[in-house]
Structures are given as C-alpha cells and as structure tokens.
Amino acid sequence: MIPYGRQSISHEDLAAVEAVLRSDWLTQGPAVPRFEAAVAGYVGAQHAVAVNSATSALHVACAALSVGPGSRVWTVPNTFVASANCARYCGADVGFVDIDRQSYCIDAHDLERRLRAARASSSLPDVLVSVDFAGQACDYEAIAKLKAEFGFRLIEDASHAIGATFRDQRIGALAVADITVFSFHPVKIVTSAEGGMLLTADSDLAESARRLRSHGIERDPQRLLQKDEGGWYYEQQALGWNYRITDLQAALGASQVARIDGFLERRRALARRYDEALSALPLQRPWQRPDALSAYHLYPVLLRDAAQRRLVYEHLRDAGIGVQVHYLPVHLQPYYRALGFAPGDFPVAEWYAERTLSLPLYADLTEAAQDRVLAALSEALK
Ligand SMILES: *Cc1c(COP(=O)(O)O)cnc(C)c1O
Numbered sequence: 001m002i003p004y005g006r007q008s009i010s011h012e013d014l015a016a017v018e019a020v021l022r023s024d025w026l027t028q029g030p031a032v033p034r035f036e037a038a039v040a041g042y043v044g045a046q047h048a049v050a051v052n053s054a055t056s057a058l059h060v061a062c063a064a065l066s067v068g069p070g071s072r073v074w075t076v077p078n079t080f081v082a083s084a085n086c087a088r089y090c091g092a093d094v095g096f097v098d099i100d101r102q103s104y105c106i107d108a109h110d111l112e113r114r115l116r117a118a119r120a121s122s123s124l125p126d127v128l129v130s131v132d133f134a135g136q137a138c139d140y141e142a143i144a145k146l147k148a149e150f151g152f153r154l155i156e157d158a159s160h161a162i163g164a165t166f167r168d169q170r171i172g173a174l175a176v177a178d179i180t181v182f183s184f185h186p187v188k189i190v191t192s193a194e195g196g197m198l199l200t201a202d203s204d205l206a207e208s209a210r211r212l213r214s215h216g217i218e219r220d221p222q223r224l225l226q227k228d229e230g231g232w233y234y235e236q237q238a239l240g241w242n243y244r245i246t247d248l249q250a251a252l253g254a255s256q257v258a259r260i261d262g263f264l265e266r267r268r269a270l271a272r273r274y275d276e277a278l279s280a281l282p283l284q285r286p287w288q289r290p291d292a293l294s295a296y297h298l299y300p301v302l303l304r305d306a307a308q309r310r311l312v313y314e315h316l317r318d319a320g321i322g323v324q325v326h327y328l329p330v331h332l333q334p335y336y337r338a339l340g341f342a343p344g345d346f347p348v349a350e351w352y353a354e355r356t357l358s359l360p361l362y363a364d365l366t367e368a369a370q371d372r373v374l375a376a377l378s379e380a381l382k
Helices: 011-021 031-043 054-064 082-089 108-120 140-150 203-212 247-257 260-278 306-318 347-355 367-380
Strands: 047-051 072-075 093-096 127-131 153-157 179-183 196-200 299-302 356-359
Touching: 011 247, 031 047, 031 196, 031 247, 047 054, 047 203, 054 082, 054 153, 054 179, 054 196, 054 203, 072 082, 082 093, 082 127, 108 140, 127 140, 196 203, 247 260, 260 299, 260 367, 306 347, 306 356, 306 367, 347 356
Parallel strands: 072 093, 072 127, 127 153, 153 179
Antiparallel strands: 047 196, 179 196, 299 356
C-alpha cells in the first residue's frame, strides 16, 4: 500500500530518541527547549512553545487570546475539524468563511463581505483561524488589511506549512499572525509522533501559552502573584491543562527539524513531477501563489464531479494507492449541523470537497511508486 503521507525516520532520529530513553528526563527535560529553539530558529520566530499536538496548540492559542463564552471565532470549512473545535473548547461561537476556487484557502473577498455584514450587526469576530491549506500561505496581504480595519486577532493554523514562505518570509514569522501553530503528526512535513507548537512574537502570549500547557502553573519567582514562600512554591494562576510534549517526542522533532530542507526539497521535486505528468490528464492540478512557496503537505487534484471522484478513489484504492479526501467541509459534520450549519452555506468549499482527491506525497515516496500512482490514475481516467 502506498499511503497518501507518511513519516521518514533516519538513524539519527532513532539515536536522538534512544539518547533520551537513557537520560534522566523522559519529560520536562532539556529536549523540549531544544526542539522549541530549533523550530523558532528555523522559521525566525521570537518565541516557541511546544505542546503535545496541534489541536492542543490551537486550544492554548484561543485561551491565550482570551477566547471564551460570547467570543466569536471564524475559520474555513476546508480544514481539519480541530481548526474550529478549538473555539468550541473555550465556549465560543464558530463562524465560517468560504474558500477561494483557485487556492482552496480562505477567500479574502468573502471574508471582507462577511466582516462588513458582521459590523453592521455588531457581531464582528474576535479571532480568525486561517489555514495554510496543503502547505500554501493564504493571501496575507489582504488579511492584514482587513485585520487592521476590523480589529480581529489572527491564529494561523500552519499545520500543513512549516517550511513554506509568503513573500520570502517563512511561515511562523509573519507579522500579521498573533500566533502560528504547527502540527508534527506523522503525515505532516516533520514529525514528533504527536506534537504541536505555538510561535509568536508576543512575549506575553508566549508566557501565557507556557503556563496553560502545564495546568496554568507558574514557577518563575518574577511572575508570582502572591508572596514567594520558598523554593517549593508555585502558583496556579489560570485554568490550564496537561498538554506537555515528552522529551522523547521533542528529541525526535528536533532531529527532524535538522532534516527539514531535505524533506521540503523532496516534496517540491515530487510535486513538480506530478505537475508535469498530470498536465496531459483531464483534471485540475493545484495552483501555486506566485508570491509564496508551498511546503506541499498535500497534492490535491480536482476531478470532474463527485461521480468521477468516487470512481477514481475506488480504482486507486484497489490498486493499493492510499488516496484521501482533504477535507469534508467542517460545517457539514453532524456536530456543526446541530449548531445550525447546513448544505449550501459555503458553496465553494462544498463544490471543492465533492471532487478533490489528495495524491500520495511524502519525502520517502520513490519515483517508481509515484509512477505507479500516475499509471493507475491515467488508467482510471480512461
Ligand atoms: C493535522 C491538523 C491539525 C491537528 O493536528 P494534530 O497535531 O493532529 O492535533 C489541525 N489543523 C490542521 C489544518 C491539520 O491538518
């Protein structure tokens, strides 16, 4: 079976994890700040806070931005459910903005239209969660203008996009984002098995995120609210969680970050190979922003319609090729329908979701395996 995505594990990765197992610290040790420094250094971010998943990172990001009951958080339907769920964990209301037909990321025109309507009804969002779908940056120039006009905060869900750039700046260091979130799940660009990270230029948000990942507890004598009783003293200053990443995971993550340029180069070369080979087939290849460089987490192609997508999916699955659909529109999940969303609410996301199929793409995919995918695909489209 050729999966749609999978990890690449080297001898160095194995050695890094083994070294932790033989050390004094399996968790809360030195591998965690090492991983944070490696990612912050790579993307050029001021602060990095590692947690045990991107889902946790999104939850912590919302909490650090004071999202709570009565808050409004907007995101897109074309994402993993976690981009919306983070707001619900905090008791906030979720709204959606449709996607763009070309980039499959947030449609800045639809965002503007909805913001104007929301201002007229005094229901502006507090936070927007943008999603760098498939590894490609959103239109952050347009989003920055709207952010300045309407005053929302921005969480950039860059779970797909570590190593991507927008206008020559690495994702994770864009000034427009209050907090950027990465995922280190095994199908993503780099992995720590499970893991996530928040990146921010704001030291208060970073401190808040650090407390929230560990029960809301503060141990730094400089930051105590009450009298310091001695070396044993700590304070729970907010309601946080145990979202800590282990040193085993962080050591794997740090070792993977050292390999990221190779991962990205390989993904981009395979994407170019798909681009060339697929130009002869009757399907829509992914579009690339001219002012951004994708990390190519995914390679989604658009088929003619839902019926053809089903046919191609079955054919490729039967041929041992693990194609996948990214994503079922979040607003059509039963949980969100129960909140009042319905088919037709976000027509472009629904149009896209009916005909998209992600082809296998990962650093260890061989050209021979990719050729097998291409052969099965052209066979299915005959
Ligand atoms: C994978 C993913 C997440 C969740 O990541 P985990 O690390 O598995 O919690 C969130 N948002 C998007 C867009 C993702 O692709």
